[in-house]
Amino acid sequence: MSRAQVSEGTLIDYRHEDRAGIDVASLFEAFDPLRGAKLSILDESGAIVDKQWMPDLGPEAILEAYRAMVLARVADTKAVSLQRQGRLYTLPPNLGQEAAAVGSAMALEKTDWMVPAYRELGAWLWKGVPLKVVYLWYAGSEYGNVFPPDTRILPICVPISTQLLHAAGIGHAIAYRGGSDVVISYFGDGGTSEGDFHEALNWSAVFNCPVIFFCNNNQYAISCPRRDQTRSETIAQKAIAYGIPGIQIDGNDLFAVYRATREAAHHARSGRGPVLIEAETYRMGAHTTSDDPGRYREKAEEEAWKGRDPLLRVRRYLEAAGLWNESLESAALEDAGRKADQGSREAEALPPNDADEIFRHAFAELTPELQAQKNALKTFLKWKESS
Amino acid sequence: MSRAQVSEGTLIDYRHEDRAGIDVASLFEAFDPLRGAKLSILDESGAIVDKQWMPDLGPEAILEAYRAMVLARVADTKAVSLQRQGRLYTLPPNLGQEAAAVGSAMALEKTDWMVPAYRELGAWLWKGVPLKVVYLWYAGSEYGNVFPPDTRILPICVPISTQLLHAAGIGHAIAYRGGSDVVISYFGDGGTSEGDFHEALNWSAVFNCPVIFFCNNNQYAISCPRRDQTRSETIAQKAIAYGIPGIQIDGNDLFAVYRATREAAHHARSGRGPVLIEAETYRMGAHTTSDDPGRYREKAEEEAWKGRDPLLRVRRYLEAAGLWNESLESAALEDAGRKADQGSREAEALPPNDADEIFRHAFAELTPELQAQKNALKTFLKWKESS
Amino acid sequence: MPVMTMVQAINSALDSKLADDERVLCYGEDLGVEGGVFRVTENLQSKYGRRRVFDTPLAESSVVGTAVGMAIAGLRPVVEIQFDGFVHPAFNQIVSHVSRFRYRTRGRMPMPIVIRFPSGGGVRALELHSDSPEALFGHIPGLKVVMPSTPYDAKGLLISAIEDDDPVIFMEPKRIYRAIKQEVPEGLYRIPIGKARLLSEGGNITVVAYGAIVRIVQQAMIELKKESIAVELIDARSLYPLDTATIVASVKRTGHLLVVHEAPESYGAAAEIIARVTQEAFYYLEAPPARLAGHDTPPPLPKSEDLYFFGPERVAYEVKRVLAARP
Amino acid sequence: MPVMTMVQAINSALDSKLADDERVLCYGEDLGVEGGVFRVTENLQSKYGRRRVFDTPLAESSVVGTAVGMAIAGLRPVVEIQFDGFVHPAFNQIVSHVSRFRYRTRGRMPMPIVIRFPSGGGVRALELHSDSPEALFGHIPGLKVVMPSTPYDAKGLLISAIEDDDPVIFMEPKRIYRAIKQEVPEGLYRIPIGKARLLSEGGNITVVAYGAIVRIVQQAMIELKKESIAVELIDARSLYPLDTATIVASVKRTGHLLVVHEAPESYGAAAEIIARVTQEAFYYLEAPPARLAGHDTPPPLPKSEDLYFFGPERVAYEVKRVLAARP
Ligand SMILES: Cc1ncc(C[n+]2csc(CCOP(=O)(O)OP(=O)(O)O)c2C)c(N)n1
Ligand SMILES: Cc1ncc(C[n+]2csc(CCOP(=O)(O)OP(=O)(O)O)c2C)c(N)n1
Ligand SMILES: [Mg+2]
C-alpha cells in the first residue's frame, strides 16, 4: 500500500502483510449473496464477530484508519456548516459512510486508480487529495478537480454511474499495458439502475479489466428507497449477470470493508477480472445540503442506524484493546478540526476567476470562435469598468 | 390463444387447455440456469426426451405450428432471393430461428402485445402481420410498419434493445389499467449488452410489468460470437440481477419454446412480473443480406447446426406420429410458396411515394417549417418537369 | 385569481390535466413522494395516487423509453428529467423513437409525450445542472420544443403540450422558477405552441429571447429607455415550431435584430432565427443581425458563473452595438 | 502514388497511426475480425493484434465511455460507431465527459479521442442508417467536428484528428466511401482541422458544402457553367472550428451565399454559417443568404429516399434562385 509515500511516514508499510495468505475464491464463495451471506467482522459493540476473516492489520494501521475516518467526518461536518453559512454551494454530506470510504481506500496501493462518484470523502483524502481541493469543489471551482501530480484519482462525477465506464477504460488500459494496478470505482444503490452500470460491468468482465465496483448502498437515491430501485434481494447478486464475483458486506464495518476490498483487489490484480462489492451503509444526513430527508423517511429509521455508526464501533474496538481513550479522541478531533479549518481557509483564499480563466482549457488551443467570444467579453468588461 | 380469430378457424381453441395445471414456479425452479439446466423436449431425431414438460398440444395445433414454420422459412427464403435480384433492400434472414419465433408467438393470446426486434418473421406472421407488409418493410417502405387494426404488434426496431423499454412501458400501461394482457419482446444475444436491456428488465421487475423478455441467442451479433459478448455462462442467469425467473431453453425445439413462453406468460399474467427466456438457437444464414459470415465463422460450425434444424425435428416427430408425409410436405411448401409470391406481388404493386407522402406524418399537422419545405420541393419538382 | 410562481403554475397545469384525463401519468426520479427536487410536483402523488404519479428507478433512458410504450398503449405520459444535464442518457430514446414513431408508422402510433425538465444556469448549481440543450432538440425532426418565460405561459403551454398529439420537450427555466409571481387562472386554459409573444411594440430594434432571458432583456430595456432606445421584445416561447412570422414582421418594422440566449453560441438557436430572418426580411435589415449567447464552453461552476451568464448590462451594450453598426 | 477510395484512405490513416504510435487503439462493434461493416478497418487486426484492434460488446455508451478512461490513462483511442444513428446511445458520455474533461480538470485530463462513424444517407439503407447529426455535435462545447469530402482529405484529416489533443467527431460520408478514387500518399501527412478548402475561385456565388454534398455541388456546377454561372465552392471540412474567414472572404467577393447540407434544415449547420456570414459580411451581401438542406423529417426509407436527398439539379436550381433574388 506504501502509504509512507502519501502520509507523513508514521505508518508501517503493510504492503504485503496479508497478500500471501489470501485465498480469494474462498471469500467470495463463502459469502454467496444468493445464500443470504454477508461479510461482517466488527459488530456495533466493537467486538470481532468473525475471526476467520478478520484482516491482519496492526494497531498502527487501525489507528490511522480511525483517524482518517475522524478527519473525514470532521471535514464533512465543517463543509455542511460552511454551506449553511453560505460560504460553500450545494454539497453531498458523507455522514455515516466513513468506513466504506476509508476501509476501501486503505486496501489499495498508491499506484492504483480511484474513480469517485461524489460521496466518498474519506477515500479521496486517503488517496491524497488535499482538503483544500475538496473544499474548492464545494466552493464551485473547477480547481476542485485538480489534484497533486501522480494522485491517481478522477474528479467527482455528477452524472450517475457514467464514471463506471471510465473505470472500465482505465482498467482496460492497465491490462493493455500489462500493468498490475487496479481501479476502484464508487457508485450508489441508485446507480445500479443506469444502463452504464450494466455496460461497465459487462465490459470489464469480457475484457478481464482489473476493476473493483464498489457500491455504497446507503439505502436511498435521494428520496427513492433501495427496495424501489431494484427487485433483486441484494445488489451483490447482480454480479452473476456478468459471471464475476459479488459480495455483500457490512459497509459500516471498517474491517469487512477492508478485507473485501483487499481480496477484490488481489483478484483483479492477479488477472481474474472485476469484482462487485455491495457495502450496506446508511446515508445518515441529507442527500445534499438542499435536501430534506424528513419528506421521505422516518426519524425512527434514522435513529436505528445511529447505533450502527461506523466510527463508534472502531472506537469501541480500540478502547477495548487499550489503544484509545477520551484524550486521544479529543486530540484526534482537534487535529482534524485544525486540518479542516486550514483546508477551508486555503480554499477561500483562492482569488475569483477572470475572463481569461473561463475560456482557458476549453481546448488545448482556443478556437477562433472562442477567441472572438473572449475578445467580446473583455471589450464589454473594459467598457463596463470605464462607464 | 383464440387463434380462431386470426387464422381461418381450422384450429381448436386451446386457450385453456394447459392453463389450470401450470405450476409456474416449478418450471423455473427445475431449470435453474446456475445449475446448468436447460429445457429441451424435442430432440434432433424428433423424439420427446422430456415427457414431464411436453406441452399438451393437440395434433392440429402442432400441424398448424409446423405449417407456420414452413411459411416463415419459405417467405424468408423468397425475400433473400428477391433481395439478390435487387427487388428488395438489405434485410435480415431468419433461417434457423423459426421454432423460437413460432413457438413463442403461439403461446400467447391475440390480445397480447408483441414487440419485435427484426428477426422473428414467424412470430409476426402468427401475430397477424400480412406477408405483404413484411415485404414492404424489406422494400424500404414505411408502410411496412402499418399493420391491420387491432394487431397488437410494434414495428421492427432497428436500434438494438431500445424496444425492450417500449415493452416495459406497454406492460406498465397494462398493469396501470388492471388488464390481463402480457407483452413479449424479442432481442438477440448481442442485445443483452446494451444499457437499455438492463434498464428494461429492472423497470419491469420493479413495477411488476407483465413482460416476457425473449432472447434469441443465435450465437452471434453480426461477427461477434456469444462468448465475446458477455462472460456469464448463460444469458438466462442475468435474470438473477433483477430478482426474476430466467430460463435457458433449446430455441430450436418448438415444444420447449412453447412450454417456456406459455408458463412465462402465465407467470406475467398472474401478476408475478417479468420473465427472461434465453432460447439457444443459431443464425444459419448471414446477419443481413450485406453480410458474409465466411469472414468470421467456420463452415464446420454451420454444418453442425444444420442437424439441429428446427423444422426437421418437428417434421420427424409428425411423421413418426403418422401425421405427416412427403405429399403433405410438398403441399405445405407449395401453399407457402403461393402465399409468399402473392405477398411479394402485393408489396411490389405499391406505387412510389410522392412529395406529399414524405412530409405526411412528421407531425399531426405540418409545422410552418415543413409546409414551406414541402412547397419548395413541389415548386422545384414542377419546374423540373416543365423544363 | 390566485397568484403563482412558475413552480406553482406548472404544478397547477399537471394537477388540472391529471384531474381532467385518466390517460395522463406523471413520473420521474424523486417526483412522487418527494414532490420533485424543485417541488414542482408537490402533493400530486398524494392527490392522484402512486399509480398515476410515481417515482422511478434512477434511469433516464427508462423514463423516456417506457413513455414510448405507454403512448403506444394509449396513455399520455408526462415525464420529468431531474435536470437539463441528465436528459442525455435518454437521448437515444428521444431521437430514435419519441421523435420518429409517428412518421415511422404513418401516423398509427403517435407519441403524445411531454418530457419536462428544469433548464439553464444562473442558480449556482453543480456541473451538468446548468445546461441549455434546446437547439439540440430543435434540430431533431418530430419534436416540439417549448420554453415559457412567465408562470401564466408556463401553465398554458404545458396544458397545450400535454394535449398535443405530438411529443413536446418542455424546458423550464429554473432560474425564474420562483422569481416571478403572476395571476394564473385555476383550471384549464391553453397557450398555442408555435406562437411567439410580442411583449413591446414600437422600437428601434427587435430583440428575440426566451425563458429566463426574457426577464433580463426587460431589465435592460429599463436602462435603454433612459437613452431613448425602444426595443420590440419577442418571447419566442416555442423553438420548434418557431414563429418566424411574428419575428420577421417585427424586424421589418425595426430593421435591427438581436437574438439572445444563454446556450452556447455556435450552432445555437440564435443562428436559426437569424438565418430565417435574413431569408425573409433581408431587404429590411439596416445592420447585421446579431446574437448574444453563451460562450462555446461548458457553463463554468458557480465561482465563474457571473462571467458566463450575462446580465441586463451586457444586453443593453449589445443592443447599442447593433444600433451603432455602420458599414 | 497509390490510388485509393475513401474507405482505403481511412484504413491507411488508421494503419499509419497504429504503426506510428503505440498509444493508438482502434475498437468498436465488428471492427476487428470482420474489418467493419464497410471494411474500413480491414486487415488492421491481423496486422496489429487483438489487443490494439478489437471488437467490443454491442454497447455504444461503453465504446465511448471506456475511451474516456483510456484517454485518462494516457492512450489515444480511435473508436468506431457502426452507423450515424447509433451514436445516440453514447451521447451522454460524449456530452458529459468526452467534451468536458479537459475543461473540468483545468487541462489535466485532456481527451485525445476520435469518434468515427459513417454518416449520411443516399445508400438505400435501413432506418437510422442515414442520419446526419453534425449540427448536434457542433453545438456541444469541447468537440471538434470534421467531415471529409475526398479520400485525400479523409486520410489527412483523420491523422490530424488522431494527433489532436482534443476530441474529434470524425464523420465519414458513407455515400462516397467508394465513389471517388484519388491519389493518396502512403504514410503520414496532415490536413489541419479548422481549415476550409476553396475548390474553385472566381464566381457569382459562394456555395458552402461538406462531405458527400461537395460532389453533388460539383456536378451542379457543370450544368451551371453552361449557363455562365460560376460558383466559388467551399468545402467546409470542419464544422467546428468552422473556417469563417475563408467563407467570409469568398462571400465578400461574390456577394451571394448558398449553404447546402443533407441534415434537416432547422437548427442545422447552414444556419450557423449564415449567421456568421451575415455578421461579418453583411454589407457585401447582394441577396438573402440561402440554404438547401434536408427536410425537417427523419430521412425516409429507401423507397422515398430520392425525394428527400436532393441531387445536382436541385442545387443548380437553388443557386439560380439566389442569383435571381430581388427586393
Ligand atoms: C444521470 C443522472 N440522473 C440524475 C441525477 C440526479 N441525482 C443526483 S444524486 C441522485 C441519487 C443517487 O443515488 P445513489 O446512486 O444511491 O447515490 P447516493 O446519492 O445515495 O450516494 C440523483 C437522482 C444525476 N446526478 N445523474
Ligand atoms: C444501437 C445499435 N447499435 C448497432 C447496431 C447495428 N447492428 C445491427 S444488428 C447488430 C447485431 C445484433 O446482434 P443480436 O442482438 O445478437 O441479434 P441478431 O442480429 O443476432 O439477431 C448490430 C451491431 C444497431 N442496429 N443498433
Ligand atoms: Mg444511495
Ligand SMILES: [Mg+2]
Ligand atoms: Mg445474435
